[in-house]
Amino acid sequence: MDKLVIEGGKPLSGTIRIHGAKNAALPILAAAILADGAVELHNVPQLLDIEVMLDILRGLGCRASHDGYTVVIDSSGLRTSHIPEDLMRQMRSSIFLMGPLLAKYREVHIYQPGGCAIGERKIDLHLRGLQALGAKIEQKGNLMTCRADQLVGSAIHLDFPSVGATENIMMAAVLAEGKTVLSNAAREPEIVDLQNFLNRMGAKVSGAGSDTITIEGVNNLRGTQYEVIPDRIVAGTLMIAAAATRGAVTLTNAYSEHLVSLIHILRRAGVQIATSNGIINVTSFGRPRAVDRVVTSPYPAFPTDLQSQLMVLLTLSDGVSVVKETIFEGRFKHVDELSRMGADIRVDLSSAIVRGVNKLYGTTVEATDLRAGAALVIAGLAAEGPTVIERIHHIDRGYDGIENMFTRLGARIKRIAAVPKLDMANG
Numbered sequence: 001m002d003k004l005v006i007e008g009g010k011p012l013s014g015t016i017r018i019h020g021a022k023n024a025a026l027p028i029l030a031a032a033i034l035a036d037g038a039v040e041l042h043n044v045p046q047l048l049d050i051e052v053m054l055d056i057l058r059g060l061g062c063r064a065s066h067d068g069y070t071v072v073i074d075s076s077g078l079r080t081s082h083i084p085e086d087l088m089r090q091m092r093s094s095i096f097l098m099g100p101l102l103a104k105y106r107e108v109h110i111y112q113p114g115g116c117a118i119g120e121r122k123i124d125l126h127l128r129g130l131q132a133l134g135a136k137i138e139q140k141g142n143l144m145t146c147r148a149d150q151l152v153g154s155a156i157h158l159d160f161p162s163v164g165a166t167e168n169i170m171m172a173a174v175l176a177e178g179k180t181v182l183s184n185a186a187r188e189p190e191i192v193d194l195q196n197f198l199n200r201m202g203a204k205v206s207g208a209g210s211d212t213i214t215i216e217g218v219n220n221l222r223g224t225q226y227e228v229i230p231d232r233i234v235a236g237t238l239m240i241a242a243a244a245t246r247g248a249v250t251l252t253n254a255y256s257e258h259l260v261s262l263i264h265i266l267r268r269a270g271v272q273i274a275t276s277n278g279i280i281n282v283t284s285f286g287r288p289r290a291v292d293r294v295v296t297s298p299y300p301a302f303p304t305d306l307q308s309q310l311m312v313l314l315t316l317s318d319g320v321s322v323v324k325e326t327i328f329e330g331r332f333k334h335v336d337e338l339s340r341m342g343a344d345i346r347v348d349l350s351s352a353i354v355r356g357v358n359k360l361y362g363t364t365v366e367a368t369d370l371r372a373g374a375a376l377v378i379a380g381l382a383a384e385g386p387t388v389i390e391r392i393h394h395i396d397r398g399y400d401g402i403e404n405m406f407t408r409l410g411a412r413i414k415r416i417a418a419v420p421k422l423d424m425a426n427g
């Protein structure tokens with residue numbers, strides 16, 4: 001497996017453009033099968049998860065190409081609704097195909113989705129939502145079959161504003177008979193992006209971005225072109241990295257309105273941030289201040305996907321910070337790795353008490369999941385001495401060429417490609 005080697009201690013500086021959002025692109029790719037014509041998507045990042053989604057779509061009979069940042073999907077050859085277990089298990093987002101396949105094909109055969117080990121990540125809210133639209137679900141061993149001769153709009157209330165369940169229900173309801181009203185829906189920007197894409201195909205969805213989404217079913221959807229929003233988590237990761245290395249970085253194609261909670265916390269830590277139309281400037285002089293309490297919660301509160309990265313900054317801050325994780329029960333795995341680099345963090349159930357230290361020291365660490373891996377990259381960039389990060393395939397799920405991104409900002413970081421194993425039998 002590839003590794004990253006970082007020689008830390010250099011402030012980041014320069015300008016970088018933010019790539020398209022993984023968490024917006026993945027449901028949009030799944031939704032593309034709803035169209036009767038071809039869909040052309042722009043600003044689609046080159047990520048492992050995107051390639052897995054395209055492989056699944058090809059396996060279902062779609063034509064799918066990814067050229068630069070443009071993806072074209074033509075689902076006219078759709079011939080099966082069975083997603084192989086090995087592909088289902090490669091990422092959580094495989095579950096996004098459930099709603100669209102059910103709507104288009106009237107049945108879907110799936111397995112439990114995989115993804116980073118950050119918590120139990122049940123799919124009960126997805127299933128209950130689809131059942132409310134008329135789907136019948138049957139489980140035989142690992143295989144789950146979901147069928148609906150006809151989907152019928154309904155009033156659905158989510159017990160928790162799950163991002164994925166909100167998206168799956170939206171994608172199924174667009175072709176249902178009548179009106180669906182989804183309450184306590186998730187409000188993330190990626191949900192607004194999905195609504196905009198669905199409407200571009202001819203759907204009638206309104207309310208995304210608020211906690212109530214209304215979907216008027218239509219008979220069919222057409223092919224279209226669409227541009228995916230920039231990745232707010234990648235932007236946030238770069239902002240935190242700029243602050244942790246005490247650098248000065250300008251982000252372009254970055255929507256500050258999607259990052260209000262992070263900007264607020266960084267300013268409390270003493271980081272200077274200026275924003276204007278699609279541009280975010282981050283400048284940090286000297287040691288940041290501790291932040292007494294950071295709590296992850298559904299949007300617009302502070303995102304769980306930036307919790308581990310922010311913890312690196314707090315580790316280097318003056319004072320004691322407390323971070324509470326309320327979304328995923330297993331999202332403190334970076335703590336052990338950061339401790340090996342000299343961090344002083346104590347975990348007490350869902351809270352981490354972070355005592356600021358003067359320095360982190362480079363060593364060999366392991367990316368345990370996507371954002372934990374990103375946090376280790378930031379730690380390596382800020383640390384004294386070399387850091388080696390192993391198991392970086394997790395990072396490649398969500399950052400398009402992370403080493404190139406940071407090299408452009410002046411960092412000393414390189415990828416060491418894994419040496420392919422010799423096949424002794426064939427010489």
Ligand SMILES: CC(=O)N[C@H]1[C@@H](OP(=O)(O)OP(=O)(O)OC[C@H]2O[C@@H](n3ccc(=O)[nH]c3=O)[C@H](O)[C@@H]2O)O[C@H](CO)[C@@H](O)[C@@H]1O
Nearest residue numbers: 023093120121122123124125126162163164165305327328
């Ligand atoms: C591809 C994508 O967009 N991924 C994001 C999405 O994941 P994802 O859509 O999986 O996240 P959810 O909002 O669904 O999950 C949040 C919480 O709800 C629980 N839950 C969820 C569904 C369900 O049926 N039952 C249930 O109990 C989960 O275990 C978790 O504790 O939102 C998360 C929360 O912002 C982000 O960290 C992920 O990056």
Ligand SMILES: C=C(OP(=O)(O)O)C(=O)O
Nearest residue numbers: 092093115116305370371
């Ligand atoms: C947890 C994440 O993604 P996923 O839902 O795709 O596992 C993430 O992007 O941090």
